[in-house]
Amino acid sequence: MGVAGCGKSTLGRALAQHLGWSFVEGDLCHPPENVARMTAGVPLDDDARQPFLHNVATALIASRQGAVASCSALKRDYRDLIRRQVGDVLFALPHLSRADLERRMSQRPGHFMPTSLLDSQLATLEPPDTDERALVIDGNLPVAEQVRQIEAALHPS
Template sequence: MGVAGCGKTSVGEALARTLGWAFIEGDLHHAPASIAKMQAGQPLADEDRWGWLDQLGQMLRTQAPVVLSCSALKRAYRERLRAARPAVGFVYLDIDKPLALQRVAARAAAHIFPASLVDSQFATLEPPTGEPGVVTVPAALPLDEQVGRALALLAAHPSQETDA
């Protein structure tokens, strides 16, 4: 979990590969209207995200063990996923705004998400610090170290699946 550009896809895929688990790319399950909204430079609102979160929650419930990439920016969004799958764990990829902007701008031409929306991601973000079943991983660390830290969460909570 985390804002655009924090590394959800990169870390999630690498973690799933290491574990031999399936990987679900949360961005592929946004409604077409939500994709269009982001492409038009408008941030998603709660109403755009509830149905998407419920769909992802159902996938967590039925396809576990699995690694899912999902922004899950607000506590209420994470609670929605926890309600669907109580054993879910979260890998919070902690990134600062300059690095997120740099990463999102670098890939803007090939991606649904414009750099102009990065500010809104940080405005929406409620960091999960202090919530149970969360590991915070700096987004600037090398990938293999990030995977190692995510695995440590699973070692501490063996029944936990991971939402990167």
């Protein structure tokens, strides 16, 4: 989970490969209207995010054998919606500074999410509460170390 540029897709792919699970690219779960809005620099509101969140949950359920999804899940309500539909979910938030996020976003040519929407995403982000099954990790760590930390949280000894 997390704002644009935090490394959700890179981390998600690596984690799914490590665990032998399927990977759901959240960017592909957005309805065309959402992509058009974001491309035009218009932030998504709660109503616009609902179909996206349902699509992510549906894709996770369809995997049946374990899956990893890259999904912004910026608000507690969004994460709760996914939990209600999917069941037991661990959310992992790679945390980065605004400067690091902006730098990463500017290095993604052709992506529909413009850097101009970063501030709206940061304003919307509700970090996980202590009662949520969630892990906040340093997004500047090597991906392999982030995967190790998530795996440890999935399978505590």
